[in-house]
Amino acid sequence: MNFRRYRYDYVQHLAAIALACIFAVVTSTAHAIAVGQLADFESGDDGWRNGLGPWPVLSGGQDGPTDDFLSIQAGGGGGSLGRLVAFNTSSEWTGDYTAAGITQLEFDILNNSGATLDIRFAINGPGGLFSTTSSATIASSSQWQSGSLSFDSSNFTPVSGNSGSMGMDITATLAGVSEIRLLHNPNPAWVGQPVSATAGFDNILALGITAFDPADFNEDTFVDGADLGVWQTAYGMNDDADANDDTESNGADYLIWQQNFAPLIIGAQAVPEPASAVLLSLAGFAAGFGRSRKEN
Numbered sequence: 173m174n175f176r177r178y179r180y181d182y183v184q185h186l187a188a189i190a191l192a193c194i195f196a197v198v199t200s201t202a203h204a205i206a207v208g209q210l211a212d213f214e215s216g217d218d219g220w221r222n223g224l225g226p227w228p229v230l231s232g233g234q235d236g237p238t239d240d241f242l243s244i245q246a247g248g249g250g251g252s253l254g255r256l257v258a259f260n261t262s263s264e265w266t267g268d269y270t271a272a273g274i275t276q277l278e279f280d281i282l283n284n285s286g287a288t289l290d291i292r293f294a295i296n297g298p299g300g301l302f303s304t305t306s307s308a309t310i311a312s313s314s315q316w317q318s319g320s321l322s323f324d325s326s327n328f329t330p331v332s333g334n335s336g337s338m339g340m341d342i343t344a345t346l347a348g349v350s351e352i353r354l355l356h357n358p359n360p361a362w363v364g365q366p367v368s369a370t371a372g373f374d375n376i377l378a379l380g381i382t383a384f385d386p387a388d389f390n391e392d393t394f395v396d397g398a399d400l401g402v403w404q405t406a407y408g409m410n411d412d413a414d415a416n417d418d419t420e421s422n423g424a425d426y427l428i429w430q431q432n433f434a435p436l437i438i439g440a441q442a443v444p445e446p447a448s449a450v451l452l453s454l455a456g457f458a459a460g461f462g463r464s465r466k467e468n
Contacts, residue, residue, distance in 0.1 A: 204267040205274065205349070211265075211376040213240045219262030220354065220376075223252040233374050234280060234316040241282070241374040246356070248368030255364030256289065256356040256371060269295075269323060269346045273381040278320035279354075283310045285369035290358045293321055294331065296351040299341030302328040303360035316374075323380075333362030386415040387429040395432045403429055 211218035217226040220242055233239030246256040260266070283289050290307040305327050308319030321327070325346060330339030339345065354373065355364035387395045389402035389412060403413035406421035413421035415428040 204263060205265055205269055205272050205378060207273055207378060207380040209264055209378040211242075213242050213374060217242060218376075219260045219265060220258040220373075221260070222258060227258055230372070233372070234282070239374070241280075241372045243370065243372050245370045246364070246367050248366050250366070254366045256367055256369055257353060257364035258355075258373070259351055259353045261351045265352050266349045269349055270343070271347070272378075274323050274378050275380040276320050276322045276324075277376065277378055278318065279308075279376045280316050280318050280374040281308075281310050282316050282372035282374075283312055283369070284314050285367075285371060286312050287367055287369050288312060289356045289367070289369065289371060291319055291321075292355055292357060292360065293323075294353040294355060294360075294362050295328075295345055295349045296336040296362075297345030297348045299344030299346075299348075300337045300339035301331050301333050301335070301362045302339040302342050302345055303331045303357075303362060305329045305360055307358070310371075316372075320379075329360035331360055331362045335362065385432055387425075387432040389413045389415075389429075395429065395434050399429055 211220060213229050217229055221227060222244075227245075228243050229240050230243045231237060231240055233241040242258070244256055244258055245253075247254050277293060279291075281289075281291065289310045291310055292304045292307045294301065294303040304321045304323075306321060308321055310317055310319060323346070325342045328339075328342045328346075330342075332338045335351065353362070354376070355361070356367055356369070356371075357363070357365040359365075384391045384393065385395050387399060389399040389406070392398065399413075403421060403426055406412035406414075407426075409421065411419050411421055413425050413429075415425040418424070
């Protein structure tokens with residue numbers, strides 16, 4: 173047996189596995205729903221559409237002539253174009269809302285249609301169809317207004333529709349949202365109520381609780397030298413650098429900071445997670461091994 177050839181093939185095999193794992197991690201986390209997800213419509217409809225295609229994006233929003241917003245029209249008759257509704261199935265607005273810590277969605281709206289609108293969100297997922305129990309009541313006005321709706325499980329009502337099964341388990345649906353809808357209906361529903369109206373929507377924003385690394389003492393989403401500075405100031409004085417929930421800032425918290433330390437590289441897109449870093453190292457080792465073998 174050619175052991176050198178066997179070792180080369182084995183390492184190359186490990187590299188292929190590592191790269192496949194990296195691809196899976198990146199594609200599964202890069203665009204999932206997250207706190208801070210924003211649809212500002214500056215680059216298109218951001219996935220908010222109707223049954224026949226995208227709603228138009230217009231200029232001249234609340235921030236001036238270059239501010240774009242989504243314009244949703246309803247003719248008041250039967251069919252999807254008679255109802256004020258937009259749905260989104262893109263990866264940016266679907267996924268596990270519970271794990272992401274989403275607690276509410278807010279939006280800006282221009283309702284100068286002459287009719288009062290009751291805006292709700294509805295979601296589809298493994299547990300069936302649900303609509304927010306409460307609505308944001310938006311009076312007709314020439315001015316932009318703001319609305320927000322809670323995404324707590326207690327604020328959802330089971331509904332039925334032609335796109336999924338009757339809601340049975342809100343926990344399951346929130347953990348696997350496959351479609352989200354923005355619609356007008358005075359009552360919880362999956363479909364909008366027929367209405368003759370045009371409304372502009374902007375800055376649809378997901379709000380919630382961001383889970384910070386326990387060693388991210390200044391909560392800027394990075395574990396770096398700035399957090400060490402917080403620890404140095406808090407050491408023996410207060411719990412501002414308490415990473416292990418013992419109500420103190422001490423040497424144990426420093427060790428946690430040291431273990432999680434991942435300095436931001438200027439110009440980099442993001443700091444790899446520990447597992448990703450290991451995989452990248454393995455892939456790099458294999459690539460280097462392959463080059464050295466060819467040179468020999």
